[in-house]
Amino acid sequence: MSLFRIFVNQLEEDDEDMATSKKVITREEWEKKLNAVKLRKEDMNTLVMNFLVTEGYVEAAEKFQRESGTKPEIDLATITERMAVKKAVQNGNVEDAIEKVNDLNPEILDTNPELFFHLQQQRLIELIRQGKTEEALEFAQEELAPRGEENQAFLEELEKTVALLVFEDASNCPVKELLDLSHRLKTASEVNAAILTSQSHEKDPKLPSLLKMLIWAQNQLDEKAVYPHINDLSTGQLEDPSE
Amino acid sequence: MSSSPSPANSATASANGGDTATANAGNGQDLNLHFLEKIRLAANRDAKEDEGEDSPTELNTVNSAGGFLVVSPDKLSVKYTNMNLHGHDVGVVQANKPAPFKCLTYYFEIFVKDSGIKGQVAIGFTKESFKMRRQPGWEVNSCGYHGDDGHLYRGQGKGEPFGPKYTKDDTVGGGINYATQEFFFTKNGAIVGKIPKDIKGHLFPTVAVHSQNEEVLVNFGKKKFAFDIKGYEASERNKQQMAIEKISILPNIGYGLVKTYLLHYGYEETLNAFNLATKTTVPPINIDQGIATDEDDSSYALKRRKTLRQLVGNGEVHAAITKLREWYPQTVQDDKSVVCFLLHCQHFIELVRVGKLEEGVQYGRLELAKFVGLTGFQDIIEDCFALLVYEKPEESPVGYFLEDSHKELVADAVNAAILSTNPNKRDVQKSCHLHSHLEKLLRQLTVCCLERRSLNGDQGETFRLHHVLNNNSTRR
Incomplete structure (x- = not known):
């Protein structure tokens, strides 16, 4: 093989390396790109407002509307009502919550048999928690059993719930998690989501999704380039590629 | 009035921005040139952000294999009229334009009206320089799905088993998924398969006929497709969304970001209401992450920042200037600084808003004339003065000066x-008094998406926060 040939081979190899290796973007170049992004203040305000509204911080949303001139995407009054429902479930006042939901929009429970069942189930749980065995049994037979007949999954859940009554000390019961406060929170967030959906609003704020998208976008770009990352979402600190 | 700022203008402005970022970190006043750019962004808000891409509409009759085929007058069907003798007399036609690529997918369909003597119909994608007498897929930088054997050809004379054969009365589609960088093909409305797209650059939708009487109708989207391309796009988006949702982040991290955002911009009342409401419900550990380190910095002068924001918001610009001069004389020392400029402009705008045009003119002569001729200010002053010309300035092309968002910007x-x-501010990150944490994250997100797209030859959809926020269908 001639020297020239070796040289050419070498060049070809280098070319191949170039094709497979990642593009390296220095911090300086990257910061230039970051600063060139055209980001609108209104969009960031919208994002923050969406967070306040979806999470139900009505006072903060009101103030924010005044301070930043950002219009909330839904009537702030409906947040107050929604939060009242959520709070009622969180405090164990399920009957009250059902009434409030129906005041808000009767279609929500009519069109959501599963949600309605879960609320009734939560009501049963509260009765059991309060030791009102007789009332609990009556309620289960009259209100819940007919729904169980219509739907196998409901029936199973009903049986599970009634099992709470079998144990005098619920802490021995295999389904004791139903009595956990976290179960109330679960039901509360289910109602919350249903109300938001009925108001043609998304049930989750957009901010956490965008943060996940940032991680995802960095992962995707990692396959093709080396560049400064943001690893700490809480500070947005840019880290050098080598770190 | 400059509805679109001249390239020269924006070029000088960004050059200035670059200079000051390195030279004037301590001073910081001129860093605010950034805000002038924001005004220009607002001026162009309604301008089309995407220059619309051309899509193929018909077959190209100029560059086709003359003699072997006839393209119909509507340029949407092609027929092989010759006797085929060998492999170099294929009748190939490309679309009149390459497939657009600033989108998630491109797709077109053919309907085999007549499969002729041998049924050697093919659908695929080729480069502009493709030899018009060869089947798509036989040559490098092309790919094709062939009807006579159902094989897929990509760059070689030999195909690989791919899907079913197709013939008379079948509808076959060819598509590109730019997000996954794949070709996909369909038959009678169902996906046949997909293969990696390793061809770079512009690709032309291409059809080929190769035996007597073969006739193919092409549909570039004028008629309804047999394949549900919208549904396909939705499911592709959904797949991506699912992958994103699966990523786990610290719970409640959003609370901390909202909090630092409110601190950064001096929305004090919102912050207080938010703090009060979250004190009991949200675990404080997550909220306070990242705040502890720079709470001092962010809450710097919070009260005064809030007051000035309110004054500007209420249109009391004169009071704002007076307070600013009293509290932070160093920010208005240079009477040709961006902050001074914006405040004087704003006072002028407020006078126009209440119809005091004469007073406005006088004020303009007094305070704004000195900015005329200064690079970076000229176009904005002109637009600002244009407010005087209109009977209803709020409905004019420069009406954005009168919107709340402009007060917000000032x-x-x-x-x-x-x-x-802030004397405590170290100069490690020069942009820290410009960008909140949230903004830094959003900038990083945008650049990552743009960079990845640029490494894909600029193919696929562009990421725009504005679209994400205003499109409820992104999450279903």
């Missing part, structure tokens, strides 16, 4: 100027 500039006077 208040942000004042806010940034005050933050830059």
Whole structure:
């Protein structure tokens, strides 16, 4: 093989390396790109407002509307009502919550048999928690059993719930998690989501999704380039590629 | 009035921005040139952000294999009229334009009206320089799905088993998924398969006929497709969304970001209401992460920043200037600084808003004339003065000056100027008094998406926060 040939081979190899290796973007170049992004203040305000509204911080949303001139995407009054429902479930006042939901929009429970069942189930749980065995049994037979007949999954859940009554000390019961406060929170967030959906609003704020998208976008770009990352979402600190 | 700022203008402005970012970190006033760019962005808000891409509409009759085929007068069907003798007399036609690529997918369909003597119909994608007498897929930089054997050809004379054969009365589609960088093909409305797209650059939708009487109708989207391309796009988006949702982040991290955002911009009342409401419900550990380290910095001059924001918001610009001069004389020392400019402009705008045009003119002569001729200010002054020309300025092309968002922008500039006077601020990150944490994250997100797209030859959809926020269908 001639020297020239070796040289050419070498060049070809280098070319191949170039094709497979990642593009390296220095911090300086990257910061230039970051600063060139055209980001609108209104969009960031919208994002923050969406967070306040979806999470139900009505006072903060009101103030924010005044301070930043950002219009909330839904009537702030409906947040107050929604939060009242959520709070009622969180405090164990399920009957009250059902009434409030129906005041808000009767279609929500009519069109959501599963949600309605879960609320009734939560009501049963509260009765059991309060030791009102007789009332609990009556309620289960009259209100819940007919729904169980219509739907196998409901029936199973009903049986599970009634099992709470079998144990005098619920802490021995295999389904004791139903009595956990976290179960109330679960039901509360289910109602919350249903109300938001009925108001043609998304049930989750957009901010956490965008943060996940940032991680995802960095992962995707990692396959093709080396560049400064943001690893700490809480500070947005840019880290050098080598770190 | 400059509805679109001249390239020269924006070029000088960004050059200035670059200079000051390195030279004037301590001073910080001129960093606010950034806010002038924001005004230009607002001016162009309604301008089309995407220059619309041309899509193929018909077959190209100029560059086709003359003699072997006939393209119909409507340029949407092609027929092989010759006797085929060998492999170099294929009748190939490309679309009149390449497939658009600033989108998630491109797709077109053919309907085999007549499969002729041998049924050697093919659908695929080729480069502009493709030899028009060869089947798509036989040559490098092309790919094709062939009807006579159902094989897929990509760059070689030999195909690989791919899907079913197709013939008379079948509808076959060819598509490109730019997000996954794949070709996909369909038959009678169902996906046949997909293969990696390793061809770079513009690709032309291509059809080929190769035996007597073969006739193919092409549909570039004027008629309804047999394949549900919208549904396909939705499911592709959904797949991506699912992958994103699966990523786990610290719970409640959003609370901390909202909090630092409110601190940064001096929305004090919102912050207080938010703090009060979250005190009991949200575990404090997550909220306070990241705040502890720079709470001192962010809450710097919070009360005063809030007051000035309110003054600007209420249109009391004169009072705002007076307070700023009293509290932070260093921010208005240079009477040709961006902050001074924006505040004087704003006072002028407020006079126009209430119809005091004469007073406005006088004020303009007094305070704004000195900016005329200064690079970076000229176009904005002109637009601002244009407000005087219109009977209903709020409905004019420069009406954005009268919107709340413009007050917000001026208040942000004042806010940034005050933050830059913080003596505790180390100069490690020069942009820290310009960008909140949230903004840094959103910028990073945008650049990552753009960069990835640029490494894909600029193919696929562009990421725009504005679209994400205003499109409820992105999450279903």
